[in-house]
Amino acid sequence: MRRRSLIFAAVPAGLVTLAACGDDKSDDSSSAADGSASPSASDPSAAPAPKIVDGPLPAITAGARLGEKPTVAKGSGDPSDQLAVKTVVAGGGRTVAENDYVQAHYLGQVWDTAKVFDNSYDRKTPLVIQLAAGSIIDGWRYALTGRKAGSRVEFSVPPTWGYGKEGNSQAGIKGTDTLVFVVDIEGTFNAGSSAEGKDVPQDDAAVPKVGTNTDGKAPSIEIPQADPPKKLVANYVIEGDGETVTADSSVLVQYKGVVWDTGKEFDSTYGRKALTSFGLQQVVKGWSQGLTGKKVGSRVVIVIPPDLGYGDQPPAGSGIEKDSTMVFTVDILAKM
Structure with missing residues (x-):
């Protein structure tokens, strides 16, 4: 077990504390607006790693520049049963590694219907979350690892590496839905990160x-x-x-x-x-x-x-x- 961080407020014995272990994720970092579903995940997946393929992926029809809220067409035909990933805008920042924290704006929608179930652009607050098993859906971990900060990445996530057979009823995601994400990676942070100024x-x-x-x-x-x-x-x-x-x-x-x-x-x-x-x-x-x-x-x-x-x-x-x-x-x- 990792050593507990000592910055958290002490509470009297017997009371429940909000404090978590030093490397646990805060609920604020991954919570989304009512009725939406951020890409956070409560449990690690037992699924093997997917193959990374080029497509198919639906077109981005508006908001094509980094940082703009995109509009994405409905998926055409059947989606890949693997992880389709495309770097739409190539950034020149630090390379994202698994277990890094990423800061990113994103939009997620359902392949078959183009229904947008969540986006951070309207909230005007990027997501900061760790690319670690059990912290985020596996599709994000595999799609963003190896990409660079400053990039826009589009990818499709089958249920196996998304919300699984149970889906996410709160967001209207069925267990058979393939999801499409557009992610603008603003930054990436790890144990080697420091202040800048x-x-x-x-x-x-x-x-x-x-x-x-x-x-x-x-x-x-x-x-x-x-x-x-x-x-x-x-x-x-x-x-x-x-x-x-x-x-x-x-x-x-x-x-x-x-x-x-x-x-x-x-x-x-x-x-x-x-x-x-x-x-x-x-x-x-x-x-x-x-x-x-x-x-x-x-x-x-x-x-x-x-x-x-x-x-x-x-x-x-x-x-x-x-x-x-x-x-x-x-x-x-x-x-x-």
Whole structure:
């Protein structure tokens, strides 16, 4: 079992917490509008990998440019019983690998009827989801792996690698329906991802100094030889230019946490080699308050006093003593 992330809010024994393991997916990252069906999947498929074929695929009749909501014709004839995949627009970004998180706009419809059952363009919010078994339908995993960020990909998914024989009744998808997706890949993230932006001067000698490396390795944290601040500190180390995080946002991050008094690391996504996604309502108050108002793409140093962290009830076995001040470096990779 993977080690539990320690950023999540502690709850009294016996109460159910919203917190998940550090590499679990937040519900916010894959939920869709009422009556729609995002490509998330609750269970991994036992089906063998499909063959990747060129077609057939229906024509995109409008909204042909990357980022535009497409209109897709009804499928003609019988669809392939394998995975038909076409790169409509070839991007030049990083190559998507299985188990990466992808950020993408998408439209999905039924082959036989051209009924659109879901699209993110109308919501004006791209999906951020992990291409991992049990996290997303297998058709997405196989179709997008190996494609590049900045690409538009069209593909058809038979039931075997979609919603199976049960279909998805909420979205009106039958167990015999082949699905057609158009996906605009905006970005891809993995354990080697880092903040992207401009370095911000770290002039306050009372605040820990954080490394500015962006090579996917854990940045250093230098603790001042002084007493910790009594109030929350949340400063840019690297300032990105993405969307602003709000109090109700969910985010995808890299982070490392140390204790002020000792400088000892107690938690790190770098050590687990797995990113973490969560809603800001799920985490300790210092994280929620510290990240609210910050921009995607940024690295932030957060100094959390005990009253906004774990106080006198730190997680058992965490290495965090009672009334400890915690210091985190957090790379905000995506807003979900």
